[in-house]
Amino acid sequence: MELSIPLAADGRSPYYEQIYSYIKRELLTGRIRKGEKLPSTRALSLALSISRNTVQTAYDQLTAEGYLIPEPQRGYFAADVQWNYAGENAAAAETFSPDKAPQTEDYAVDFAPFGVDVAHFPFATWRKLAREILIEENREVLTGGDPRGEYGLRASICRYLNSSRGMRAKPEQVVIGAGTAYLLMLLTQLTGSRRIAVEDPTYRHVSRMLKRLSHEILPISTDRQGIRTEELRQTDADMVYVMPAHQFPTGAVLPLNRRQELLRWAEERPGRYLLEDDYDSEFRYRGKPIPSLSALGVSDPIIYLGTFSQTVTPAIRVSFMVLPESLNRDFDEKCGYYSQTVSRIDQEVLAKFMDGGYFERHLNRMRGVYRGKHDALIEALQPFAGAFSVSGERAGLYLRLTSKKGVPESRLIAAAKEAGVKIYGVSEYFLTPRESASVLLGFANLQEAEIRDGVRRLEEALL
Amino acid sequence: MELSIPLAADGRSPYYEQIYSYIKRELLTGRIRKGEKLPSTRALSLALSISRNTVQTAYDQLTAEGYLIPEPQRGYFAADVQWNYAGENAAAAETFSPDKAPQTEDYAVDFAPFGVDVAHFPFATWRKLAREILIEENREVLTGGDPRGEYGLRASICRYLNSSRGMRAKPEQVVIGAGTAYLLMLLTQLTGSRRIAVEDPTYRHVSRMLKRLSHEILPISTDRQGIRTEELRQTDADMVYVMPAHQFPTGAVLPLNRRQELLRWAEERPGRYLLEDDYDSEFRYRGKPIPSLSALGVSDPIIYLGTFSQTVTPAIRVSFMVLPESLNRDFDEKCGYYSQTVSRIDQEVLAKFMDGGYFERHLNRMRGVYRGKHDALIEALQPFAGAFSVSGERAGLYLRLTSKKGVPESRLIAAAKEAGVKIYGVSEYFLTPRESASVLLGFANLQEAEIRDGVRRLEEALL
Numbered sequence A, B: 001m002e003l004s005i006p007l008a009a010d011g012r013s014p015y016y017e018q019i020y021s022y023i024k025r026e027l028l029t030g031r032i033r034k035g036e037k038l039p040s041t042r043a044l045s046l047a048l049s050i051s052r053n054t055v056q057t058a059y060d061q062l063t064a065e066g067y068l069i070p071e072p073q074r075g076y077f078a079a080d081v082q083w084n085y086a087g088e089n090a091a092a093a094e095t096f097s098p099d100k101a102p103q104t105e106d107y108a109v110d111f112a113p114f115g116v117d118v119a120h121f122p123f124a125t126w127r128k129l130a131r132e133i134l135i136e137e138n139r140e141v142l143t144g145g146d147p148r149g150e151y152g153l154r155a156s157i158c159r160y161l162n163s164s165r166g167m168r169a170k171p172e173q174v175v176i177g178a179g180t181a182y183l184l185m186l187l188t189q190l191t192g193s194r195r196i197a198v199e200d201p202t203y204r205h206v207s208r209m210l211k212r213l214s215h216e217i218l219p220i221s222t223d224r225q226g227i228r229t230e231e232l233r234q235t236d237a238d239m240v241y242v243m244p245a246h247q248f249p250t251g252a253v254l255p256l257n258r259r260q261e262l263l264r265w266a267e268e269r270p271g272r273y274l275l276e277d278d279y280d281s282e283f284r285y286r287g288k289p290i291p292s293l294s295a296l297g298v299s300d301p302i303i304y305l306g307t308f309s310q311t312v313t314p315a316i317r318v319s320f321m322v323l324p325e326s327l328n329r330d331f332d333e334k335c336g337y338y339s340q341t342v343s344r345i346d347q348e349v350l351a352k353f354m355d356g357g358y359f360e361r362h363l364n365r366m367r368g369v370y371r372g373k374h375d376a377l378i379e380a381l382q383p384f385a386g387a388f389s390v391s392g393e394r395a396g397l398y399l400r401l402t403s404k405k406g407v408p409e410s411r412l413i414a415a416a417k418e419a420g421v422k423i424y425g426v427s428e429y430f431l432t433p434r435e436s437a438s439v440l441l442g443f444a445n446l447q448e449a450e451i452r453d454g455v456r457r458l459e460e461a462l463l
Helices: A015-028 A041-048 A052-064 A090-094 A100-104 A123-133 A136-142 A151-165 A180-191 A204-212 A256-268 A331-335 A344-355 A358-380 A409-418 A448-462 B015-028 B041-048 B052-064 B090-094 B100-104 B123-133 B136-142 B151-165 B180-191 B204-212 B256-268 B331-335 B344-355 B358-380 B409-418 B448-462
Strands: A068-071 A075-078 A174-177 A195-200 A216-223 A239-242 A273-277 A302-307 A319-322 A388-391 A398-403 A438-442 B068-071 B075-078 B174-177 B195-200 B216-223 B239-242 B273-277 B302-307 B319-322 B388-391 B398-403 B438-442
Touching (some): A015 A041, A015 A052, A041 A052, A052 B344, A123 A344, A123 B123, A136 B052, A151 A174, A151 B052, A174 A180, A180 A302, A204 A239, A239 A256, A256 A273, A358 A448, B015 B052, B136 B344, B151 B302, B151 B344, B180 B204, B180 B331, B256 B273, B358 B398, B409 B438, B409 B448
Parallel strands (some): A195 A239, A239 A273, A273 A302, B195 B216, B195 B239, B239 B273, B273 B302
Antiparallel strands (some): B068 B075, B302 B319
């Protein structure tokens, strides 16, 4: 059998997925029949002039789903798809897509605010370190491990927090977990239900999660400087969730006086806590990174949340929290029976990545990459200076554009869509519903040329 | 500098940890001084006649914690430990131990019921598959991925459940998560607070977690056959947590009539659910594996929990649940904003492990290994036939020994301890406090010779 698969190099759908979908459709519609032998991965990769790994990935996926049957030394054969649970109707052929949502919509440029750049991931280093961990002599790595996370990784995190965030945390205070959501669940076991003040607007997922975890959510309005601490004092909150280094979605950096006010508030009454989410503090393009709240020298009322999703890759799912002593001492009793959620192998690879200096090198490199994208976006946006103000710049992976005339975000988004550009409103992040004239432009997973192209299109649509 | 480290080959503490502790102590007590150069990993491994990797692991740990400073091309140097946060007092030198608890107690043989055998993990295969995934062409693996878990892995799990557990689940019903505890948290978001009936005794961690997740727990007593379904009917429970394939800690296999009664109970009223924990169904040494509840053909009231902790390794932290349609349709709305907790890289490695036939081969091998240990234990226990009955055998990784004379477990455990053997009581698993004359003997991470040695010691202590 020969397959002539029409590959579209528009970047919207990876090749392996196009091959996957094509073969699946051919099978479900009966054009490839049960028992037919498919071209070898080698033959198909040569015919399509693409890497053999790409074909292999598609074949693996088709095999995983039961569409192809691999026979050692012989090759791949078409399965009887009537047998297959997914084969009930041919429409199912379209449903597989690992990251469907962003790809099926028809945008030339997508300024997604939660993206990260995956083009510069140090695969070779990671492979090498994984190989060093996955050795017979290192069998301990297969056993359960510490519920808080491996001591070695916790120590590496402390040294990093010390040098990069000005914090003096001990490994004994650190808890590693597979994502911020999971850590918030653990934290809830320690704090019990709380009245949690949050910045309005805020990171919606977190406020929703906190609510579902049966906390009461108290929105506090923000101004240019960030959370309005005098408004906080008018509530009966006993915890505050803040992003002082780079607030989402406003992009504001909380100034020192507000930080001190937050700390004062927390220290006035025992049992009050500041929940500091330091999600993207590493990427700061002018000046030094903003120190964390904990760096102010008072650590007891602060619970610190950090993640490697932005700095390494979201794929490895490693987040961590630093607990104040008053909560930490109850951890073993209240949370000790939750097994660690991050693979011990991954923990050891990450610890080696940090200890070997690779993490610092990678961060420096990514700072350069992101600075380039950030600067390209700022420069391209110069024609917008009359009609729009830019905020949240100089840090993070997105910035905010606000219409000076107050054009509502829905109109901005619709006009951009006409021009083939996806931009993101901020009103959905407000807990108190309100009109917004602001949009977010994320730049992390765009190339500089795409950024310029996107802004040119926005110019025609919005100016 | 030369170090003569006295290594103890008693198996209680791994070599790398002994090296780690020795050097740390030397540093903290000032016997190794700031700036001194340590022996190279090569020199030390030759001097101690151990693998260089072992020394490297110790040095890496010491480096991670700031005790040693590595200098490229030059070697390792002693840090100024006064600076180090962990160096406040020399007592801290003793605190590091990745799996302290089981190692510091003084037992010759530990029949831990939750152990697994890590000696047969296919490191070479896993390394190879990880290398195949960690390639530049496969950058998608670095992006966020599906909150439910990768479709490919979910499809592999379904094919496995179909062939091995007789279930007809669709990938769309499967949710992957980092451990059962996390999945129970997600599940709670879907079911809301429930009145959950549990077998008494049961797996304590789960019942505690369910309670903390604000469910009400209703203990139902068990007899030789398992959960007493007529007692269940006298409660107002709307969910039941059961381990039909191999109940912990009784080891009972729920017979077909009880299974049918459970299903009948669940189907009588809409909104009732059976939460089936199938934690170690794979290891069955006589006859075929017991099918899951879902295999009976009715799937709606059943929530199925599975894990790869026993079958592959607890290190990778991959569990999964299969949701019935009535809960599944709300998943995206109620849980869609929780990011997937398992590394996408690990998911893809595991999918390849399953699809390439390695999983089946590994399972077959481990079944043989565990059968050997199980049979060795059963045979060694023959002299106990007069005074003890054995139950829970022929499956799983532990069995239960019950004193026919009703000698309380506390006395059995104390006598065994005298003989240097650790055995485990079952009374702590009862929700309704009661005396027990039973102990658990886990055999997974013992060698057959250790099993025989342990039982010989028990013979003297208990008979």
